[in-house]
Amino acid sequence: MARTDIRRSAPPPRGGKPAKPAPRGIRLFFRRLFVWSFSLALLGVLSLAVAVGLAAQSLPNYDQLKASQNEQMIVVRARDGTELVSIGPSYGKWLPAGEIPQVMKDAILSTEDRRYYNHIGVDPIGVARSFYVRYQQGRFRQGGSTITQQLARTVFLNNSRTFTRKVREAVLALALEWKFSKEQILELYLNKVYFGGGAYGIDSASRKFFGHPGNQLSLTEAAVIAGLVKAPSHYAPTADAQAAVDRAQVVLGLMQENGKVSAAQAGAVNFKAIKFTQEGGQNSVRYFTDWALPQLDILLGENDAPIEVWTTLDVKLQNTAAAAIRNNVPAGAQGALVSIDRDGAVLAMVGGTDYVSSNYNRATNAVRQPGSAWKLFVYLAALEAGYTPSTEVVDEPVTIQGWSPQNSGGGFAGKIDVRTAFAYSKNTVAAQLGNEVGFSSVAAMAKRFGITTPISTVPSMVLGSNEVRVIDMTRAFAAVSARGRSIEPYGIIKIATTDGKVLYQHEKKESTQLVPENVANGITDLLQSTVSIGTGKAAQIGRPVAGKTGTTTSNKDGWFLGFSSGVTTGVWMGRDDSRPVNGLQGGHAPARAFAAYMKVAVAGRPVEKFQTDMIAPAWQLSPDDEANFSGSPDQYYYVDENGNLVEPPSNNQGERQKPGVIEDPGPGDAYRDGGLEPVNPPPAVNEDFLNEATGRGKGDPLPPP
Template structure:
């Protein structure tokens, strides 16, 4: 049998199809690389989605983001609403998207994120372009951050350049885009981004740099603001106006390139016509704000919201007061002034000749000897004890506990009345009165009227050896102007949020009668005489003025304090090192500064005649009244070191005599016909010849020394 060739073949699969050969080598490597890469990418995407989702859930709501800010802003306004200073970052008014000018949106998008409406929070094209520029130029010339990323960095992160921060920034940007609409994000950005000069947001920038709100920006103004984002400290008009305009021209070119402005409109822009807002000088008001703003902690408690503080300050009077001190203070001397309205509202406060040179507030913090201005309390105590302006006293040498006071000039007038002794500031008479009524009674009177510094009761205290503050002395004279009623100085009228929510409103409290009205009338008589015929003649302003000079030994301190037409003003001058000032007397430079200020302060107010008639002399008071208005300091009202009125034990609020402020006499029908001038009708208590001899002044000489 013949042998046949039999071809062997591989076994066939049941389907009849041949099996594929298994891949090997590079094909297997790339297949596995693809699988692993795809898996890792999928895991990365899922992880990113989870991270973004969690971040989106943890993000605050839109209203919370609108209200959030890094630091508190305080806008301080004068009594007429004028902004006088802004402390901390300024956020301006929140502008909803519909109120932000389209030209502002176009400028910022052209400059910072031209593909804003096409990306999801992170712009890969922008990132790639920034790396290309880095490769081409050797350094990064433009960033790849989107507006959403910038918003995430502004609100939630810092400006560190670490990789971890950039990753968190990207995740937050994606989460923000997930949670909010594009218009909402742009609105948040334009109201929160920093534009330099302390201004956050479009409205704040517009107000700071151009002096108007941000809802009516012009094309060149929008270009300037948009250009500030890149380098706020460098391009801010307050730092370099030329640099700001140069950067704005670049922004205008980008807007033209992106079709947001026509070439003809871009060429027509005249940046030279832009008027930048001038920064107002704050030198004149900072003494006041340094005093008033710390009170917010007590008035508001814990508050971090941006607020507006409406104060009692009158800008016109503040500037007048600063000029009065600056123009009248002797060379090398400082000056301070406090001026109050009849209800205690502080209209002006000057703590020195120049805040920039020295921010030490001498009106509030300095304690100086008041000299003869302290006699206010000596004579108040004497009038309360039964003396009247017409009571006869003797100006003669006197020694009390080994102390022998001397009059200015060294002479003695003999028998005179209380009015003359006060007008010419007779030291010997003040010493006798203080000794008679008791030095503790004088101290008690000073406490009642608002002196918060320590008071010694040695005999020399009647001549002002105790140190006092300008604001306390001014408060005391204001209480006399209020016919013996207490006056509490205040500087804040109300506090609101920037959205208008009222947080605090000043309420005028009922005042306490410190001395009977007839005593207040009597001391007003004496104070008026001091200006009319005595040491304070330089303080005359053409209408009734009541006041008192004060000069310390060796002319170290000069004072004048007084009131007219419901305004009380205190002036002090001297050196910080307590060295003598040549020629400084209360009746000279301080009185002249008082007059220069008060002529402006009372202009437009009705002329008011003083109540000086003592209809019920103190010695005619009933036994009950005597008990009410005399005694030791512990038995009467006084003011503590914080300026608070303290009642004696057992005294209730209902037992006090309370009278609302503002009941001072109004002008009569003839007052207006005198063009605001009213001659002072307070005749001297003795003939001119006698007074010339008693005070040592020659005929035709000026005011006698204090």
């Protein structure tokens, strides 16, 4: 009998209920989506927890966070320790949470993070609110960052608007909340956040804007400061006082809305009565700091620690210099002044009549024609070549290479001496002397004394057609004051950290004899005569003064440079657009400004008489006079266009014979000790040295003697 397969159904489960069918289709998709989403969310939470935990462990401790600063602070001090200006951020005094006024805490929390005590560093409600406003208005009008996130950004990050930065900011905020208490975080925030005007922290902001410590803030002042965080550069009182007040009114409204002040308290606030501290003492001083502070890169190299810079500036003299320029400069013109002590220390520097309206430093950056003040180098070259103040010259018409200079006034004096020609600034005599000694020699002399700008050797250069800087010309006159020895202007005495560690100390550099002392004495004689009887009479101050006036064509530039009792000062006046200025001559406004300043600058110094005796150098002396000579031609030096010393090359032509060796004297030789040792004139420098000193290319031919 055939077997028949019979399909039997599975027995029903115990209890009699049928089994549920396996999920299929959309139900299976959503179940799997839920499982994977939950798994990924759990993994994300675990990853975030690990990241936050690692970040919290790597965070500095609280004391380290208190001490950290993101930018360098530079406090600039005068020579007596007076604070001149603070460059960069100012951090003020650290205020512990217990010393921070409650109104300041309420103002900042109402403005920046009203749910501060209810979140863990990131506020989801605040983030959702910012996106809702974004959806309604088309752009973000509210930030979602908490105070903790802002602190993380201030201390550890930057303000770049990238997703990566926001994620790092959130992680660091959670880590900060993990590691520190709410009061600690709020204390860090209020002592570190930027409030504009260079002020970091509420104490610095309070002192800068209101002139008192941060623990004395009133409700009105707290509202102003809290309002600055949103846009420090816009709302800071130093930028726009009215904008700061308008923003403070918004803050006060938020405080009332959050129940931090009553309606009566808010209504009693009078913002019109608020007085902001006016910044002072940073006008003319900034010309000096703009010149001195860039030198920090050379003196210190890489350094981002807060430092104090002690400078050579004398506050009293700086104020006097600014007033002297302001009170004497012709209407519509600018003025500049540089004053140097005998060791090169810059005592005062004025780069213009008003730093706020124009921060261009005309004392160090502007190049202008010096006019007859340039004759300093012409007569130095002539004196070095053998002229004396008493040498006879002739003031008469002269033509050199087609150029015919004219004297001021158009007349000619005939036979006069060098002293008179210099005192009355005779152009024809200067042209003759320059032509005789060689225009390249005049250029070399100017380079030797520190002129760093290019020099042309055309004949008109003897009357100051080359452009120069005020500080360079002042340096040259200071070298004359130092009896022919080099002077290097400097403005920084020492640099120290805020805790007193000295990082740099100025050391006096060995000077070099630029010309023999007899030449320096001779030019001092001429300079003194200019002030005593010549064009510089307005510069007299009741004690010996040596100086020189300078005026360019059509009164475009007026100069006076001179020295007395170890202080050398240079004054320039003119217009930035080089237009003529009526009545501007070096012997008028510039000389008067010089006198007004110098009367104060030398008031506490002893009167010093000038050395004006010219004793010829050894190769021009008889044996009996030679003992008085102290200069040596092999001590001369030049400077290149950057002001660096260029020593003349050594050669053996000028070596003296050893004692006891007698040679037949040649023409012009002198003898020492009864003829035992010949003394020859200084050897001529080689052509390469002349090229370097005068700025002439190697291929350029030498000018005719």
